[in-house]
Amino acid sequence: MERNPDKFWNPYLAGAVLGLVLLSAFVVMGKGLGASNTSLRLGVTAMEAVAPGHVATTPALAKTRADGHPLDNWLVFEVLGVLLGGFVGAYTSGRLGKETLKGPRIGNPGRWAMAFGGGALMGAAAYMGRGCTSGQALTGGALLSAGAWVFMFSVFGGGYALAYFVRRAWR
Amino acid sequence: MSFFPFESLVGLQRELGLVVGVLIGFGFGFTLERAGFGRAQKLVGQFYGYDMTVFKVMFGAIVTAMLGLVVLSGLGLADFRAIAEKAASSTYLWPMLVGGLLLGVGFIVSGYCPGTSWVAAASGKLDGLATVLGVIAGQVAYAELLSIPAVARFHSSGDLGALFLWDLLKLPNKVGPQAVAIAVTAMAVGCFIGVEKLEKLLSARADPAARATPAGRPGRFVFAGLAASALVGLALLALPTGTLAARQPRVIAPLELARRVLDEPWKVRVIDLRDPKACAEKRIPGSECLAPADLGKLGLAYANPARDLVLVGDADLQPVPKEALAYGGVLAVLQGGWKGWQAFALEPPAPPAPGASPAEMETFRLRAGLQSALTGMKAAPPPPPPSAAPAGPPRKGGGGCGS
Numbered sequence: 001m002e003r004n005p006d007k008f009w010n011p012y013l014a015g016a017v018l019g020l021v022l023l024s025a026f027v028v029m030g031k032g033l034g035a036s037n038t039s040l041r042l043g044v045t046a047m048e049a050v051a052p053g054h055v056a057t058t059p060a061l062a063k064t065r066a067d068g069h070p071l072d073n074w075l076v077f078e079v080l081g082v083l084l085g086g087f088v089g090a091y092t093s094g095r096l097g098k099e100t101l102k103g104p105r106i107g108n109p110g111r112w113a114m115a116f117g118g119g120a121l122m123g124a125a126a127y128m129g130r131g132c133t134s135g136q137a138l139t140g141g142a143l144l145s146a147g148a149w150v151f152m153f154s155v156f157g158g159g160y161a162l163a164y165f166v167r168r169a170w171r
Numbered sequence: 172m173s174f175f176p177f178e179s180l181v182g183l184q185r186e187l188g189l190v191v192g193v194l195i196g197f198g199f200g201f202t203l204e205r206a207g208f209g210r211a212q213k214l215v216g217q218f219y220g221y222d223m224t225v226f227k228v229m230f231g232a233i234v235t236a237m238l239g240l241v242v243l244s245g246l247g248l249a250d251f252r253a254i255a256e257k258a259a260s261s262t263y264l265w266p267m268l269v270g271g272l273l274l275g276v277g278f279i280v281s282g283y284c285p286g287t288s289w290v291a292a293a294s295g296k297l298d299g300l301a302t303v304l305g306v307i308a309g310q311v312a313y314a315e316l317l318s319i320p321a322v323a324r325f326h327s328s329g330d331l332g333a334l335f336l337w338d339l340l341k342l343p344n345k346v347g348p349q350a351v352a353i354a355v356t357a358m359a360v361g362c363f364i365g366v367e368k369l370e371k372l373l374s375a376r377a378d379p380a381a382r383a384t385p386a387g388r389p390g391r392f393v394f395a396g397l398a399a400s401a402l403v404g405l406a407l408l409a410l411p412t413g414t415l416a417a418r419q420p421r422v423i424a425p426l427e428l429a430r431r432v433l434d435e436p437w438k439v440r441v442i443d444l445r446d447p448k449a450c451a452e453k454r455i456p457g458s459e460c461l462a463p464a465d466l467g468k469l470g471l472a473y474a475n476p477a478r479d480l481v482l483v484g485d486a487d488l489q490p491v492p493k494e495a496l497a498y499g500g501v502l503a504v505l506q507g508g509w510k511g512w513q514a515f516a517l518e519p520p521a522p523p524a525p526g527a528s529p530a531e532m533e534t535f536r537l538r539a540g541l542q543s544a545l546t547g548m549k550a551a552p553p554p555p556p557p558s559a560a561p562a563g564p565p566r567k568g569g570g571g572c573g574s
Contacts, residue, residue, distance in 0.1 A: 008213075011224045012363070012390040014206035015231015016397075021198040022236040025258075027249055028191055030176030032258040033199055035286035036306060043311035060314035062529050074181070077189040081196020082203075082286070083293040089204030090294030098295045101211045101282065108297075115298040118281025119288065119305020122274050124313035126285055126306070128326065129270025130260040133278075134199075134286035136267070138229065142236035143255035144351050146334040147262030151271040158275020163218035166279055170215050 003094030022142060031074060032139025036126035038079040041070040103170040114169060175249040176257075200290050209290040211282025211298060218279050221373060223366045224384050230359045231393065238400035241352045245407025251348040253419060256333050256501055264329030281305065332438070332477055333501055343472075344499060349404050356401045360394060420491055423481055423503040425515035426534065429541055431479075432457055440478045442466075444492075445485050445509055455483060455505075455512060456544075466494040476500030484508040516541045 008014070025031055044064045048055050055061045064070040090096040102111040126132035129151050131140065137155060140148025180188030206228045207213040216222025244251040278284050281302045283291055288306060291299025316322045336355075337347025367386055386394070431439045432455065441458035443450045450460035461469075471480070476499035482488050486508040495502060505512060520538035523531045 008207040008224070008384075009202075009205045010387060010389040010393075011206065011227035011384045012231050012386055012393040014202055015228040016235045016393045018199070018202045018206070018228060018232035019235020019237075019239065021195060021202060022232055023239040024198070025195050026236065026240055026254050027175035027243060028177055029180055029188060029195070030178070030254055030257045031181075033195070033286075035284075035289060036310060039285065039303070039307040040310040040314060043307040046307075047311065056528055058315060058318060059529060060317040061311070065528055066530050074189060074192045077192035078196035078199070079289055081193040081198075082200035082289045083196075084193070085197035085200025085202075086204045086209060086290035086293035087200075088197075089201040089290075090209060093205065095204070095209060096294050098297065100297045101291075102298065103212075111298050112301045115281045115283070115301035116305040116308075118277040118279075119283075119285075119302035120277075120309035120312065121305075122277030122281065122285055122302075123306035123309020123311075124316075125270040125273035125277055125309075127270075127310050127313040128266045129274060130263065130267065132274060132286060133229075133284040136260070136271075138232060140259040141233045142240070143251075143259040144237065144336040144348060144355070145255065145259040145262060146331065146336055146339055147264065147267045148259060149336065150262075150264065151267045151274075154268050154271020155275040155278065158272035159218045159279045160275075161272075162276045162279050163215075167219070169280075170212065170282075171219065 003092065005094045007093070018138075019142070022138060025078075026143075029074070032135060032143070033078065034075045034131060034135035034139070035079060035082070036123065036132040036135060037073075037075045039123060040064060040127070041073060041076055044070045103168070105171075106169050111169070114166075174247075175243065176254065199286075200293065203287055203290045204294060208287040209294045209296065209299070211291070211296075214284070214287060215279060215282050220369070222384065223370055226366060227363065227384065230362065234356050234359045234397055235400075237352050238356060238397060238404060241349050241404040242400055242407065244348065245404055245410060247410075250419065252335070252344045253421075255335060255348075256421075259333075262329075262331040262334040263327060264331060266326055266328065268329075277309075338476070338499075346408060349408055353401050353405060356397055360397065363390075363394070420482070420496070420502040420504050422506050424506045425512050426537070428455070428481060428505055428512075429516070429537055433537065438478055439481055441481045441483060442495075443483045443509075444488065445483065449509075458483065463492055466492050469494070471495060472497035472499065474498065474500075479503060481505055483512070486510050517546055518542070 009017075022033055025033055041064050044055055044061050047061070048070075055065070064073075067073065087096070100108050100111055102108070106114075122132065126135075129136050130147070131137075131151075133155060136148050137152040141152050180191060203209065207224055208228070213222060214225055217225035240249060240251055240254065243249040274284070281288070281298075283299060283302045285302075285306045288299050288302035292303045293299075317326060335347070336351045337344070340347070340351070342350055363386070370384070428439075428441070432441065436457050439457075441455055443454050443458045443460050444463045444466070445460075447460050447462055450458075454460060471494055479501040480495065480498050481503045482491065482495055483505045487506070488504045488508060491502075491504060507514065515538070519542055520535055523535045527535075
């Protein structure tokens with residue numbers, strides 16, 4: 001396979017393949033895809049190393065230990081697969097490499113700060129919405145969940161509403 | 172009985188299920204990377220109108236998975252509603268609305284969504300890594316905030332239960348998913364065509380950033396595939412092997428039922444199908460005694476599906492009565508029936524070891540309370556838990572149904 005970092009799959013084909021991956025999760029496991037719950041589990045694992053008593057007394061954090069270790073969970077293994085798949089995909093397309101992706105008018109530290117801040121906002125929002133774009137919009141959307149469709153339109157609404165104000169970061 | 176999903180992968184063969192999880196995740200991550208979702212500019216292009224890839228991939232995936240499940244349900248191999256109830260979360264209107272808006276804002280600021288940030292980090296993008304760390308921090312911070320009663324109240328506001336688009340249209344489970352799926356497919360294809368036109372328009376304006384991703388031949392193949400699946404899904408409606416025949420109720424464990432009966436009795440309806448005399452003597456708090464022959468008189472097919480219906484037999488209920496299968500909401504059967512409940516509630520629980528987690532303490536408290544209610548006091552609700560929770564909605568006792 002030629003390695004051309006600027007060449008992507010046809011978007012509709014990528015969508016169909018992604019849909020088949022999602023369908024396989026539905027029919028084989030009876031589960032959907034997810035990304036943000038693993039973040040909570042990683043956070044709890046890190047906190048247990050620092051302040052073990054605190055996790056036990058905070059119900060929302062202790063919930064991740066209901067089945068034993070916080071990382072002993074299907075979604076954590078699924079995200080492990082996402083990391084492997086992302087790595088292999090980037091390697092075979094020539095897109096693997098240490099770099100910071102940003103618009104021309106912003107520096108690296110600024111970009112990292114925005115990435116972290118936006119990530120933190122998404123982390124809270126995903127907990128609030130019972131899932132992120134993977135676990136709620138994609139999974140719930142395909143299963144025609146009413147809440148997932150509300151969530152999905154809200155995501156696009158939120159993005160379009162703010163896009164103008166952060167345009168200098170991207171263009 | 173549905174062929175899919177393979178229940179053993181979450182039960183007996185859990186390790187194999189985890190391996191499957193890694194494989195499915197691999198497919199997810201690889202596809203996201205190849206779609207270009209490991210690159211922030213490609214993702215945010217959606218919000219500046221110069222690159223509609225996000226929309227195309229996302230709706231393409233939603234429609235594909237949805238139609239696939241519709242076809243499998245039509246063939247009787249899976250049950251759309253059962254899988255939807257299992258894999259999708261309940262609808263909490265307000266937090267989902269606000270969470271979606273905030274996630275959109277976080278998306279345009281960070282350049283990724285939580286899933287794609289993993290892919291970006293795996294391909295060496297430092298901004299992706301920063302987003303991953305941010306999502307971890309945000310999740311933990313929100314979990315901390317949930318200790319504040321007002322936040323917790325908002326978090327569970329607008330609770331509409333397991334609500335699906337065909338429920339909103341008052342369509343039955345047998346035809347609802349198919350009908351809505353076909354409407355969604357038509358809408359998505361219409362949007363795809365509109366988006367292609369929009370991209371052409373933008374590239375005609377010679378915007379240097381405009382990088383159109385035209386449908387091309389592969390795109391037309393995908394459209395044809397989607398249209399064909401939609402037609403197959405429609406045709407399968409005529410088959411007698413509807414999802415109703417294939418419907419399989421959930422199995423609910425005694426512990427889960429006890430939790431729900433105590434914590435949210437307004438969301439469960441327990442129907443005891445044992446001999447009415449035995450039921451009158453002792454039953455699960457809040458349950459209704461009913462002879463199986465009278466089940467048809469309840470009109471379950473037309474009953475409000477907001478409450479989950481739990482059936483209790485002498486032992487595992489087999490077969491599940493036809494009348495109950497017609498119920499529109501979540502249908503569950505108590506694991507082990509009354510015998511299972513008795514073994515769970517009569518056997519004194521082992522006290523947890525010192526330093527046990529709050530979850531273990533909670534389980535013990537619940538079992539101990541149930542046990543004393545069922546063995547000790549007659550015709551009295553179970554005592555309130557020894558240390559009342561400081562906040563949150565008041566816990567309902569066992570109701571006035573005695574023990």
